[in-house]
Amino acid sequence: MNKLLLRNIIVGGKPCDIFIEGARICRITGAGAFRTDTIEGIETVDCHGMTALPGFVNSHTHAAMSLMRGSGEDILFSDWIDRIWTKERKIDEEYIYHATKVACLEMIKTGTTTFYDQYWYPSVSARAVAECGLRAVLSYVHLDHYDKAESMRQRKECEEVYEDSRKWPDNIGFAVAVHSVYSVSEEQILWASNFAVRHGLRLNVHLCETKKEVDDCIARHGVGPVKYLDRLGVLGPHVTAAHTLWIDDEDIAILSERKVSCVHNINSNLKLSSGYRFQYNELRGAGTNVCIGTDGCASSNNLDILEAMKTSAIVQKAWRGDPAAMPLDELLAMATVNGASALGLDCGKIEEGALADILIVDTASTFFLSDAPFLANFVYSAHSDCIDSVICNGRFVMRHRQVEGEREILDGARKILSKIR
Ligand SMILES: [Zn+2]
Numbered sequence: 001m002n003k004l005l006l007r008n009i010i011v012g013g014k015p016c017d018i019f020i021e022g023a024r025i026c027r028i029t030g031a032g033a034f035r036t037d038t039i040e041g042i043e044t045v046d047c048h049g050m051t052a053l054p055g056f057v058n059s060h061t062h063a064a065m066s067l068m069r070g071s072g073e074d075i076l077f078s079d080w081i082d083r084i085w086t087k088e089r090k091i092d093e094e095y096i097y098h099a100t101k102v103a104c105l106e107m108i109k110t111g112t113t114t115f116y117d118q119y120w121y122p123s124v125s126a127r128a129v130a131e132c133g134l135r136a137v138l139s140y141v142h143l144d145h146y147d148k149a150e151s152m153r154q155r156k157e158c159e160e161v162y163e164d165s166r167k168w169p170d171n172i173g174f175a176v177a178v179h180s181v182y183s184v185s186e187e188q189i190l191w192a193s194n195f196a197v198r199h200g201l202r203l204n205v206h207l208c209e210t211k212k213e214v215d216d217c218i219a220r221h222g223v224g225p226v227k228y229l230d231r232l233g234v235l236g237p238h239v240t241a242a243h244t245l246w247i248d249d250e251d252i253a254i255l256s257e258r259k260v261s262c263v264h265n266i267n268s269n270l271k272l273s274s275g276y277r278f279q280y281n282e283l284r285g286a287g288t289n290v291c292i293g294t295d296g297c298a299s300s301n302n303l304d305i306l307e308a309m310k311t312s313a314i315v316q317k318a319w320r321g322d323p324a325a326m327p328l329d330e331l332l333a334m335a336t337v338n339g340a341s342a343l344g345l346d347c348g349k350i351e352e353g354a355l356a357d358i359l360i361v362d363t364a365s366t367f368f369l370s371d372a373p374f375l376a377n378f379v380y381s382a383h384s385d386c387i388d389s390v391i392c393n394g395r396f397v398m399r400h401r402q403v404e405g406e407r408e409i410l411d412g413a414r415k416i417l418s419k420i421r
Contacts (some may be wrong), residue, residue: 002043002394005036009047009360011350013374018052020356023171023394028352049364051374053332054348055113055357055392056305057339060204060242060263060293062119063103063136064096067417069297077210077272084298090420093124098412100125103303104132105409109401110304110384113357113392114340114347116240116263116293118177118204123164126172131405133397135357137343138165139175139204142192146185155191162199171393173343175202178234181225182213186232193234202343205229207241210274214246226251235260240342242293244283245275252279256286261342264334266312268295276315280326291339292331305335306384313379328375355393362388 006018008031015031027034036042068087072080091099096119107115114135117125122138129136140158144151158176165174176196178184184192196203207225208214214224221228226247229235235258244255244262255262264278283290292308294300300308309331316326340348347355363374367382378386390398397403 003039003041004356004391004394004396005034005042005044006047006052006358006360007034007044008032010051010374016052018350018358020358020391020394023355025350025352025354025356025358028350047360049362050388051361051363051378052350053111053359053361053378054336054350055359055390056111056335057291057337057343057345057348058107058112058115058293058303058305059240059261059291059339059342060265060295061103061115061117061303062296062298063107063115063117063125063303064091064099064119064121065296065298066103066106066303067095067099067297067413069301072298077274078212080272080299088120091120093121095416095420096121096124097128098409098416100128101132101409102413103297104129104134105403105406106303107134108132108390108392108398108403109387110302110306111359111387111390112303112305113359113390113397114343114345115303116175116204116339116343118179119296122161122174123168126165126168129172130169133392133395135171135345135347135355135392137173137175137202139177139202141177141179142188143179143183144185144188145183148185151185151188151191154188155195158192158195162195162201173202175204178203178205180206180209180213181217181221181228189229189234190232193232196238197236202238202240203234204240204242205234207244208246208251209243209269210272211246224248224251226254230254230258240291242295243269243274245269245278247279249282252282252286252288255283256288259289261289261291261338263291263293263342264312265293265295265300265308266315267301267308268299270311270315271301272299277319278312278316280316281320284330289338289341290334291342292334304384306379306382309335309379328373328379331379332375356391357393358391359387360389360391362386 337348
C-alpha cells in the first residue's frame, strides 16, 4: 500500500502534515509533528510554501467533446446542437478514447480529480480514465430522438455497459443519463429511470437549460420540464440536474423536496446565450445541493473549474446587484464537497478518513502577494497553473506540472483529428 507524507503544507490556514495511506487521508497533524521513523516505504514530500485544497469535482461534463472545442461559435443554440449531433455521428470508440485522455490531461492540469460524465461509449472512457488515474462517474446517455428502434438499441447497449462496468476499477462508477426532455421519448425516460433505480445507480439530465426547452415542454406536456419529470416519478436524491436555469418557485420547491442536486455551468450558459440568472440563493435557501460543472468543451471550450468558479460568482453578483452573493466558502464547497455529495463519494474535503484527492497549490506567484485570505487570491486573482501537483486516490497524477504520458496523449489526439477531418 502506498504511503505518502505531505510535510509542512497549509491546510485551512495552518501548517500541517498530511499522511496518506492507500487511497485515503490517514492522519493530519501539526507541521513537523508526524513521525515517520517507524513507517516503512513512506515517501515524504516537502510542501513548504504550498497550500492544500481538495481536488475539484466537475459535476457535469462531456469529456470526449474535448476535441470539438471552438467548432460552434457565434451560432444559435438550436444550430449549435444540430452541428454537434452531426459531428457525433462520425465519432467512434478510438475517437472517444483519445478525446477522453485529452480531457483527463486537461482536468489534471486544472485541478479536477473527479468528474461526472455523460457521453457515448462509457466503457472506452473508463479505460482512458483508469490510465490517467482520475476518479469519475461515467453515464450511459439515452438520446433516442423519439425513434423506437434507437430506443431499443440504447436499452440493450445500456444493459451491456452496466454489465461491463462491474469490471471497472473502484474509482470509476457507472450511472445513467437522460439527455433531456426534448430529445428523449417518455417511454425511454421511464425505462432509464427504472433501470437506475433497480440497480441503485445515479441519473443525470440536462434540465431547463433554455427558455425554449421549457416553452416546448409546456406545449407538449402541459407543464415545464421539472414538473413533467416529477409527474413521471423520475426525480429523487440520486438525480443530478445540469443547468436548471429556467425554473420557477414551484420548480425550486420540487427540486428541493426530491433532493435533486443542481449543477451550475456558467460558461456554457453564457456562451450559448441560454441565460445567466441561475437561482443560486433560492436553491440554496430551499436546501438544494448546488454544484459546479463546466459542461463539454464544445460549449465551454475548456474544463477549468477555477475559471467556472470565478465566472459563476461574478455573474451572480452582477445580475443580483449584490456583491455578497455566492461567497467564497460556498463557491469552494460547490466545486468540491457538494459535487462529491451528489455522487455519494467521500472526497472533496481534506479530513482524516476521506479519499485522498488533494491539490498542492503554489502560492509563490504575484497573484498571492497580498495579505488577503488565500481563497480570495486563488479564485479571483490566480489561474489554474498555480496548481503545482495533484493527488488522486492517494497517488500523484501530476508533479510540478508534469503529467506522465502527456506527449503521447497529445500525439494520439492529433492523429485522430487528422483522420476525421
Ligand atoms: Zn451538458
